[in-house]
Amino acid sequence: xxxxxxxxxxxxxxxxxxxxxxxxxxxxxxxxxxxxxxxxxxxxxxxxxxxxxxxxxxxxxxxxxxxxxxxxxxxxxxxxxxxxxxxxxxxxxxxxxxxxxxxxxxxxxxxxxxxxxxxxxxxxxxxxxxxxxxxxxxxxxxxxxxxxxxxxxxxxxxxxxxxxxxxxxxxxxxxxxxxxxxxxxxxxxxxxxxxxxxxxxxxxxxxxxxxxxxxxxxxxxxxxxxxxxxxxxxxxxxxxxxxxxxxxxxxxxxxxxxxxxxxxxxxxxxxxxxxxxxxxxxxxxxxxxxxxxxxxxxxxxxxxxxxxxxx
Amino acid sequence: xxxxxxxxxxxxxxxxxxxxxxxxxxxxxxxxxxxxxxxxxxxxxxxxxxxxxxxxxxxxxxxxxxxxxxxxxxxxxxxxxxxxxxxxxxxxxxxxxxxxxxxxxxxxxxxxxxxxxxxxxxxxxxxxxxxxxxxxxxxxxxxxxxxxxxxxxxxxxxxxxxxxxxxxxxxxxx
Numbered sequence: 001x002x003x004x005x006x007x008x009x010x011x012x013x014x015x016x017x018x019x020x021x022x023x024x025x026x027x028x029x030x031x032x033x034x035x036x037x038x039x040x041x042x043x044x045x046x047x048x049x050x051x052x053x054x055x056x057x058x059x060x061x062x063x064x065x066x067x068x069x070x071x072x073x074x075x076x077x078x079x080x081x082x083x084x085x086x087x088x089x090x091x092x093x094x095x096x097x098x099x100x101x102x103x104x105x106x107x108x109x110x111x112x113x114x115x116x117x118x119x120x121x122x123x124x125x126x127x128x129x130x131x132x133x134x135x136x137x138x139x140x141x142x143x144x145x146x147x148x149x150x151x152x153x154x155x156x157x158x159x160x161x162x163x164x165x166x167x168x169x170x171x172x173x174x175x176x177x178x179x180x181x182x183x184x185x186x187x188x189x190x191x192x193x194x195x196x197x198x199x200x201x202x203x204x205x206x207x208x209x210x211x212x213x214x215x216x217x218x219x220x221x222x223x224x225x226x227x228x229x230x231x232x233x234x235x236x237x238x239x240x241x242x243x244x245x246x247x248x249x250x251x252x253x254x255x256x257x258x259x260x261x262x263x264x265x266x267x268x269x270x271x272x273x274x275x276x277x278x279x280x281x282x283x284x285x286x287x288x289x290x291x292x293x294x295x296x297x298x299x300x301x302x303x304x305x306x307x308x309x310x311x
Numbered sequence: 312x313x314x315x316x317x318x319x320x321x322x323x324x325x326x327x328x329x330x331x332x333x334x335x336x337x338x339x340x341x342x343x344x345x346x347x348x349x350x351x352x353x354x355x356x357x358x359x360x361x362x363x364x365x366x367x368x369x370x371x372x373x374x375x376x377x378x379x380x381x382x383x384x385x386x387x388x389x390x391x392x393x394x395x396x397x398x399x400x401x402x403x404x405x406x407x408x409x410x411x412x413x414x415x416x417x418x419x420x421x422x423x424x425x426x427x428x429x430x431x432x433x434x435x436x437x438x439x440x441x442x443x444x445x446x447x448x449x450x451x452x453x454x455x456x457x458x459x460x461x462x463x464x465x466x467x468x469x470x471x472x473x474x475x476x477x478x479x480x481x482x483x484x485x
Binding site: 033035038039040042043046047048049050051052054055062066067068069070073077078080083084088155157167173194196199200207209225231236284296297 | 329330332333334336337339361362365366369372373374376377378379382383384385387388391392395430432434437439442484
C-alpha cells in the first residue's frame with residue numbers, strides 16, 4: 001500500500017492546477033513609481049543647477065544665492081573649525097615632534113629637557129603664526145607698493161584631487177576683487193578666482209591652470225611658474241642657455257608694459273629652486289620650485305587690493 | 312519615515328556636511344580625504360531606504376557645494392545617485408546583513424570618486440585620474456574606519472525601519 005501522503009502529493013503535482021493570476025500590488029507599483037520619480041526629479045534638478053552654475057560661475061542669481069547661503073553657513077563652519085582646532089593642534093604637534101625626532105635624534109637625546117620646554121613654548125606661539133607673519137610682511141620692505149592687504153582667515157579647503165583652492169572669510173565687501181593676488185606670510189599663495197560678498201575662493205599656485213610670470217632673483221632669468229608632472233611647481237620656459245641654480249629664490253616678475261598689466265605685482269616671493277635639470281629632449285631647463293608658502297595648512301592669508309581703484 | 316525621523320536625518324546630514332567641509336577636507340592621509348558625509352549618507356540610506364538616501368544626498372550635496380562655493384549641483388548629483396543606490400541595496404539584498412554598511416562604503420567610495428572624476432571630466436575641469444586612482448585604497452580604508460562609529464550613531468538616532476515600511480516592492484519568500 002502506497003503511503004497516502006505520497007500519492008496525494010503526486011496527484012497534486014501531476015494535475016494541471018489552475019493557478020490564480022499573480023495579484024497586482026497597486027501600492028507596491030505606486031511606491032516604485034514614486035521612488036523613481038523622486039530620484040529622476042532630483043537628478044534633473046542637480047543637472048540644471050550644474051549647468052547654470054557652470055555657465056555663469058561668477059555672476060547671476062544662482063551665484064548670489066550661493067553667496068548668501070555660504071554666508072549663512074559660515075558661523076557653523078567657523079564653529080566646527082574651532083571645535084576641531086585643539087585636535088588639529090595636537091596632531092600638528094605630534095607630527096612635528098615625530099619628524100623632528102627622526103631628523104635630530106642624537107641632538108634631541110642630549111637636550112631632552114630643553115626640547116620639551118622649547119616645544120611647549122613653540123606650541124603656544126604656533127597658535128597664530130600666519131597672522132604674525134602677515135603682519136610682519138605687510139610692514140616689511142617686500143610688500144608691493146600701491147597695494148594694501150586684506151587679511152582673512154581660511155575657512156575651508158577644497159578636499160580631494162580635483163581642486164587646489166581654499167575659501168577665505170572675506171569678499172567683495174572688504175574690497176576684494178576677482179584676480180586679486182593672495183599671499184601668506186611666507187610667499188605667494190594664489191589668486192582670487194571667485195568673489196562673494198563675505199567670502200572668496202582662492203585658486204592656489206599649485207592648481208594646474210595657474211601660471212605666474214616669475215624671475216630668478218639672483219640671475220634675473222625670467223620664466224613662468226606652473227605645475228609640472230606629479231603636481232610639483234616648476235619654473236618653465238627657461239632657455240637652456242640661461243643659468244638657474246639650486247637654492248635661488250623665485251619671485252613674481254610683475255608688469256613690464258602698462259598696457260598689459262600683470263595680475264601679480266613685482267617681487268612677491270614664490271619659492272626656492274630645489275633642482276635644475278637639463279634633458280636632451282626638452283626645449284627648456286627643468287627647474288623645480290618648492291613654494292615658500294605652506295599651501296597645505298594655511299590658517300590666514302592676505303589679499304592684495306590696490307589702494308587706488310584702477311580703470 | 313516620520314517627521315521626527317526626517318528632522319533627525321536632516322540634522323545628521325547637516326552636521327556631517329559642515330564637518331566634512333570644515334574639518335575632514337583638511338585631513339589628507341596618503342593623498343586621500345576621509346568622507347564623513349558619504350559614510351553618514353550611506354548609513355541613512357541603509358536605515359531609511361532609497362528615497363531618503365536620494366533626498367538626503369541631494370540636499371547634503373547642495374550644502375557642501377554652497378559651503379565650499381563649488382559648482383552648485385555637482386556634489387548633489389553624485390550623492391543623490393549614491394544615496395539612491397545604497398538605499399536600494401539596503402532595501403533588497405543588503406537587508407539585515409551585518410556586513411552591508413562596510414560593503415556599501417567600500418563600493419560607494421570607489422563609485423563616488425569615479426563619479427566625481429567623470430563629472431569633472433565632462434565639465435572640462437581638472438580631472439586627475441591617476442591621483443584619484445592612487446587615493447582610492449586609502450580613501451576606502453579611511454571611510455571603513457569611520458563606518459562602524461557613524462553607522463552605530465545613525466542606528467541609534469534612526470532605529471531600523473520595519474521591513475514592510477522599508478520596501479514595499481521586494482517580497483522575501485520562504
